Amino acid sequence: xxxxxxxxxxxxxxxxxxxxxxxxxxxxxxxxxxxxxxxxxxxxxxxxxxxxxxxxxxxxxxxxxxxxxxxxxxxxxxxxxxxxxxxxxxxxxxxxxxxxxxxxxxxxxxxxxxxxxxxxxxxxxxxxxxxxxxxxxxxxxxxxxxxxxxxxxxxxxxxxxxxxxxxxxxxxxxxxxxxxxxxxxxxxxxxxxxxxxxxxxxxxxxxxxxxxxxxxxxxxxxxxx
Amino acid sequence: xxxxxxxxxxxxxxxxxxxxxxxxxxxxxxxxxxxxxxxxxxxxxxxxxxxxxxxxxxxxxxxxxxxxxxxxxxxxxxxxxxxxxxxxxxxxxxxxxxxxxxxxxxxxxxxxxxxxxxxxxxxxxxxxxxxxxxxxxxxxxxxxxxxxxxxxxxxxxxxxxxxxxxxxxxxxxxxxxxxxxxxxxxxxxxxxxxxxxxxxxxxxxxxxxxxxxxxxxxxx
Numbered sequence: 146x147x148x149x150x151x152x153x154x155x156x157x158x159x160x161x162x163x164x165x166x167x168x169x170x171x172x173x174x175x176x177x178x179x180x181x182x183x184x185x186x187x188x189x190x191x192x193x194x195x196x197x198x199x200x201x202x203x204x205x206x207x208x209x210x211x212x213x214x215x216x217x218x219x220x221x222x223x224x225x226x227x228x229x230x231x232x233x234x235x236x237x238x239x240x241x242x243x244x245x246x247x248x249x250x251x252x253x254x255x256x257x258x259x260x261x262x263x264x265x266x267x268x269x270x271x272x273x274x275x276x277x278x279x280x281x282x283x284x285x286x287x288x289x290x291x292x293x294x295x296x297x298x299x300x301x302x303x304x305x306x307x308x309x310x311x312x313x314x315x316x317x318x319x320x321x322x323x324x325x326x327x328x329x330x331x332x333x334x335x336x337x338x339x340x341x342x343x344x345x346x347x348x349x350x351x352x353x354x355x356x357x358x359x360x361x362x363x364x365x366x367x368x369x370x
Numbered sequence: 371x372x373x374x375x376x377x378x379x380x381x382x383x384x385x386x387x388x389x390x391x392x393x394x395x396x397x398x399x400x401x402x403x404x405x406x407x408x409x410x411x412x413x414x415x416x417x418x419x420x421x422x423x424x425x426x427x428x429x430x431x432x433x434x435x436x437x438x439x440x441x442x443x444x445x446x447x448x449x450x451x452x453x454x455x456x457x458x459x460x461x462x463x464x465x466x467x468x469x470x471x472x473x474x475x476x477x478x479x480x481x482x483x484x485x486x487x488x489x490x491x492x493x494x495x496x497x498x499x500x501x502x503x504x505x506x507x508x509x510x511x512x513x514x515x516x517x518x519x520x521x522x523x524x525x526x527x528x529x530x531x532x533x534x535x536x537x538x539x540x541x542x543x544x545x546x547x548x549x550x551x552x553x554x555x556x557x558x559x560x561x562x563x564x565x566x567x568x569x570x571x572x573x574x575x576x577x578x579x580x581x582x583x584x585x586x587x588x589x590x
Contacts, residue, residue, distance in 0.1 A: 146444070146477050154474050162462045225502075226456030229426055230517070233452055234475040235372070235444035369428060 148243065151236035155244025160251060162221055169217040174256045177210035178263060185267035192269045199268035200330035204323055206260050207283075208290065211253055212312050215294035216301070218249045223302050232368060242364035246295040246357075253287050275333040278342070282333065285349040286326035292356035293318050299367050322352045372445030374524040375436050375556055376402045378423060383432035385418050385580075392418040394580035395432070402524075405547055405557045407567045407588060410577035416560040417455070419577070420527045423558065424452045436525070448476060451523030453531050457514040461503035465494050465513040468502060469520060476521035488516035492542050507534030512542070519546065526550055526557045532566055544570055 163169055184202040189195050222228040222245075231241050261283070265272050272279065297314040329345035339346075378400040385393040393415045400406050400423075408416050421427040423434055425447060436446060452458075459468045466485060473481035489495050492512040502510060511534045518526065532540050547570045550557055561567055567574065571588030 146475065151475060154471065158460070158463070158471055161467075162460065166462055221460060221462070224461050225459050226454065227458050227460055229452075229454065229456070230458035230472065231475075232426060233424065233447055233450060234472065235448035235477070236475050237444065 146234075146236050146240075148237045148240045151234075151240035152243035152247060155231070155236075155241060156247035156251070159218060159221060159245070159248030163248075163252060169214050169252055170255050173210040173213045173217070173252075174259045176213055177206040177256060177260045180206040180209055181260060181263050181267055189268065195268040196270050196334055197331060199264050199270045200327045200334060202268065203260060203264045203330065204286070204327045206264070207253070207257060207287070208316070208319065208323060210256050210260070211287075211290050211294060212308075212315055214252050214256065215249055215291075215298045215315070216308055216311055218245060218252065218295075219298045219302055228302055228368075238365040238368060239361040241368075242295060242299075242360045245298075246291050246360065249295055250287060250291045253291060254284070257283055257287065270334060272334075274336075278333050278339040279330055281339070282326055282329045282342070282346070282349070285346060285353060286322055289322040289349060289352040289356055290315075290319055292353065292360050293322075296356065296360040296363060296367070299364065322349060325349050325352070372442075372448045373438050374554075375438075375446075375449050376524075376554075377437050378525060378556055378558075379435040379437070380419075380423065381433050381435070383419070383422060383434065384430045385415075385422055385427065386430045391580055393422070393429070393432075396577070396580070396582055398575055398582060398585070400525075400556045400558050401573075402554045402556050403551055404572040405551060405559055405570050405588075406573045406575060407571035408558055408560045408575050408577060409562065409567065410583070413579075414577040415580040416577055417529055418580075420452070420454070420529055420558060420560060423525075424450055424527050426452070448521060449524045451518040451521065451526045453514055453518040453528045455529055455533075457502070457510045459502045459510065459513055459517065462501055464499050464501055465489075465505070465509075465516075466498045468513065469516060472517055472520055478521055484520065485516075488519060491546065492516050493538065508536055508539055511535055512539060515543065515546065519550075522553075524555055526555050528558070529560045530562070531559065532561065532563055540566070 181202060188198045294315055298311060301311050325345045325348040329342045332342050380396055380398045383393050383396040410416055422429050469485045478484055489498055492515055494512055497509055531543055568589035574586050574588045575582060576584040
């Protein structure tokens with residue numbers, strides 16, 4: 146069983162369950178919508194200020210929704226102790242990490258497809274020119290977030306304080322990616338070109354490579370009893 | 371995938387959970403074509419022993435020898451079938467979808483035929499397409515048994531396999547164990563059911579406080 150094939154089987158299984166229940170996308174995107182609405186009520190002053198605030202609100206909404214989504218993604222494995230069945234299978238352990246990460250990435254992108262236009266609407270941001278490069282930043286930022294989230298969510302499978310523990314573990318670690326994503330998005334909305342945000346994109350890319358590699362390597366250690 | 375396991379030899383196995391000594395130096399041997407019944411009071415280490423032999427838990431000290439130095443880890447895992455207390459099935463997938471997923475993870479060559487065979491053998495057909503969340507305990511146990519046997523393991527580890535099963539389910543379980551014995555499978559079975567032990571067991575290993583108290587032939 147190749148790593149990619151096993152990873153795809155696990156990701157497809159997660160997406161099939163989500164298509165059937167719609168539990169994760171509905172609940173977490175609703176939470177993200179609430180964050181955006183409350184932030185718009187709290188921080189909207191004028192169109193210029195709101196454009197500066199919008200990237201921060203978007204990424205806070207993504208991060209908060211993301212933590213919930215990651216927790217839900219691992220609840221599939223927790224119920225009936227199915228994680229053990231995955232660990233018993235001959236599938237490479239890195240494939241379990243990759244499969245869960247791919248599944249979570251697709252769910253996160255679906256949630257972001259709701260949050261991005263919502264933030265643009267509530268904060269009066271014209272995305273016409275910045276949409277394509279902003280999407281690149283969003284994808285890069287989300288890959289890093291999902292890699293960290295998947296790596297540490299596995300620790301919560303057997304923890305009773307799993308939701309709190311996940312937040313405590315993820316937020317400090319994703320700070321560099323979150324900060325880079327916020328600044329890059331803000332600069333793009335201010336009219337910067339993709340080339341002018343290259344430094345931030347490089348940080349995001351390095352973060353992604355670091356945590357995807359760390360996840361694939363460390364996952365086996367973290368799941369060992 | 372992987373070499374068949376012909377015997378499992380456990381030597382001086384110790385497993386600690388913090389200050390608790392779940393296994394305190396177990397020596398045992400499981401052989402091909404034999405059903406070894408592991409029994410003992412609650413907390414005697416039966417389930418921990420199965421978890422260590424299944425490679426789901428690492429021993430604190432001691433060894434588990436599967437009879438081959440050449441076996442790689444995925445190949446070894448492909449030879450082990452486990453039924454534990456939890457069903458290890460996705461509640462939002464149907465029984466057949468669960469079996470199909472694991473058939474693909476185990477790279478079974480003719481998955482549909484194998485699944486149909488197990489569906490018939492454990493009488494899963496009438497509820498095969500319903501999500502597992504809607505199953506009774508006994509129905510869940512039947513699908514869990516099918517999942518444990520799906521990839522034709524040569525080492526079968528069953529923890530209380532009769533839980534929730536009705537008379538027909540227990541008969542199907544016993545028939546499956548007989549077939550595994552005939553196929554030369556190394557089987558370890560944890561049960562508190564003395565009648566089941568006497569009907570299916572060849573060797574009985576009694577544990578007490580993480581140690582082997584007695585090894586005897588079944589019925590004992």
